[in-house]
Amino acid sequence: MTVLWFATPRDVILVEGPDAQTYLHSQVSNDLRPLQVGQSCWAFLLQPTGKVDVLVRVWRRGEEAFVLDTDAGFGEVLVARVNRFKIRVKADVTPLDWTCLGVRSADGADLVAPALDASDHMGVVVGWGGGYDLLGPEPVPPADAVPGTEADLLAARVAAAWPAMGSEIQPGETIPAETGVTPVAVSFTKGCYPGQELVERMDSRGSVAPRLLQVVDVPADAAPGDPLVRDGDTIGTLTSVAGTRAIASVKRSAIVA
Numbered sequence: 001m002t003v004l005w006f007a008t009p010r011d012v013i014l015v016e017g018p019d020a021q022t023y024l025h026s027q028v029s030n031d032l033r034p035l036q037v038g039q040s041c042w043a044f045l046l047q048p049t050g051k052v053d054v055l056v057r058v059w060r061r062g063e064e065a066f067v068l069d070t071d072a073g074f075g076e077v078l079v080a081r082v083n084r085f086k087i088r089v090k091a092d093v094t095p096l097d098w099t100c101l102g103v104r105s106a107d108g109a110d111l112v113a114p115a116l117d118a119s120d121h122m123g124v125v126v127g128w129g130g131g132y133d134l135l136g137p138e139p140v141p142p143a144d145a146v147p148g149t150e151a152d153l154l155a156a157r158v159a160a161a162w163p164a165m166g167s168e169i170q171p172g173e174t175i176p177a178e179t180g181v182t183p184v185a186v187s188f189t190k191g192c193y194p195g196q197e198l199v200e201r202m203d204s205r206g207s208v209a210p211r212l213l214q215v216v217d218v219p220a221d222a223a224p225g226d227p228l229v230r231d232g233d234t235i236g237t238l239t240s241v242a243g244t245r246a247i248a249s250v251k252r253s254a255i256v257a
Contacts, residue, residue, distance in 0.1 A: 001105055001106070001107065001109060002105065002106035002107075002146065003103060003104070003105055003106070003111065003142065003144055003145040003146070004103070004104055004105070004106055004145060004146060004147070004148035004152055004156075005101050005102065005103050005104075005141040005142065005145040005146070005147060005148060006101065006102045006104070006147075006148045006149075006150075006152065006153040007099070007100075007101060008100040008101060008102040008133065008153065009071070009072030009100070010069040010070065010071065010072055010098075010100040010135070011069065011070055011071070011072055011073070011074060011075025011078060011095075012067060012068070012069040012075070012095070012096040012097075012098040012100075012135070013067070013068050013069070013075065013078060013079060013082070013093055013094060013095050013096060014061075014065060014066070014067055014068075014092075014093070014094045014095075014096050015065075015066045015067075015068060015082060015091050015092070015093050016062075016064055016065040016066070016091060016092055016094070017064055017089075017090045017091030017092055018064055018090045018091070019089045019090040019091045020064050020065065020066050020091040021033075021060075021064070021066065023086065023089045023091055024058065024066055024068075024082075024091075025190070025191075025193075026085075026191070026192070026193055027045060027081075027082070027085065027193055027194065028043035028044065028045055028056070028058060028193060029043050029044040029045075029046060029176065029185060029186045029187065029193060029195070029196070029199065030042065030043035030044075030058070030185055030186060030187050030190070031187035031189065031190040032058060032060070032066075033190075035058070035060040036060065037060050037061070037062060037063065038060065038061075038123065038124075039059075039060055040057055040058060040059035040060070040125040040126045041057070041058055041126060041184070041185075042055065042056070042057055042058075042126065042181060042184050042185040043055075043056055043057075043058050043185050043186075044056070044176050044185050044186065044195075045078070045081045045082070046176070046193070046194055046195025046196075046199075047172060047194065047195055048194045048195055049195065049198065050175055050176070050195040050196075050197065050198025050199060051171075051172050051173060051174065051175060051195070052169055052171065052172075052173075052174045052175065052176060052179070053077055053078075053081040053171050053172070054070045054074055054077050054078045054081060054165060054171065055070060055071075055163065055165060055169055055179070055181070055185065056068045056069065056070045056078060057069050057070070057125060057126065057133075059123060059125045059135065061123065067096070067098075067123075067135070068082070069098075069100065069135065070165060071164055071165035071166065073165070073166060074165045074166070074171070075095060077171055079093060079095065085194070096137075097137075098135060098136055098137055099135075099136070099137070099138070099139055100133055100134070100135050100139070101133065101134040101135075101139045101141055102127060102131060102133050102153060102156075103127070103131050103132055103133065103134065103141070103142060103145055104127070104129055104130065104131035104148070104153075104156045105130065105131065106152075108129060108130055108156070108159055108160070109130060110130040110131075111130060111131050111132060113132035114142070121136050121137060121138045121139065121140065122134045122135060122136030122137075122138065122139035122140060123135055123136055128157070128160050128162040129156050129157065129159065129160030129162060130160075131156075151242065154240065154242045155242040155243065155245070157240065157242075158215060158240055158241070158242040158245050158246060158247050159215065159242075159245065161180055161213050161214070161215050161247055162181070163179045163180065163181060163213060163247075164240065167224065167239045167240045167247075168213055168239045168240065168247060168249065175198065175202075175209060176199055177199075177202050177207070177208070177209035178209040178210075178211050178212060178213070178249070179213065180212065180213045182199070186199060188200065188203055208252050209252065210251070210252055211236070211249045211250060211251060211252065212249070212250055212252055212255055213239070213247055213248070213249060213250070214236075214247070214248055214250045214255060215245060215246070215247060215248075216228060216238075216245070216246055216247075216248045216250075217244055217245060217246075218238065218241060218244055218245065218246045219244065220243065220244055222238055222241050222244075222246060223238070223241055224238055224239055224240060224241055224246075225237065225238065226238045226241075228248045228250060230254065233254075235250055235251050235253075235254035236248045236249050236250035236251055236254065237249050
């Protein structure tokens with residue numbers, strides 16, 4: 001099995017202090033209480049209306065230290081959202097100039113992440129598409145992995161139907177149910193957090209989002225923003241394209257199982 005590693009641009013912040021866990025737990029869509037030092041999970045930071053501000057990864061780096069990262073270019077949105085309700089909270093928010101390396105198999109097979117403790121140079125954090133990521137000031141790729149290209153990374157993300165900020169997720173517009181990642185980014189048993197009402201209401205009523213993400217075949221000259229047409233009808237829009245495969249935002253009435 002060929003294992004690839006990629007430089008994966010991410011914006012990273014540290015939230016540290018005696019109130020870091022309780023405050024972050026009150027803000028994100030996932031349950032942070034079970035996280036032990038070194039563990040990580042995906043979560044949304046939502047607006048009170050339930051729209052997504054950012055999709056983030058939360059890594060518990062210490063007893064009072066949490067590292068949050070999101071897609072490159074959305075760090076300012078992340079910082080602003082974390083600080084929005086931080087009143088009389090004993091926790092500091094600090095941007096980090098860190099690097100992320102994604103590790104994936106070339107055929108999409110699941111990989112077993114190495115058992116590393118949090119260290120000064122990198123940590124192992126949850127990834128998507130059956131792989132894992134290495135995050136830190138100086139992450140080192142696995143010895144058995146070979147460098148992948150940006151095109152390889154995009155192809156892997158498209159194959160996994162993993163949403164990216166600015167492509168599949170538009171801050172202030174997208175709702176969690178449209179992203180396809182609520183099973184890994186939302187806890188339906190935790191306490192309240194901003195935006196929870198919409199998420200819980202859709203779940204309790206069995207509601208389906210008006211648009212859903214789907215991987216589709218496309219012509220070789222397709223590009224993001226192109227309409228997805230079936231039988232002469234426009235049923236969606238391409239959001240990310242890798243060769244002849246793409247992620248499309250598709251009307252729920254046109255979804256093919």
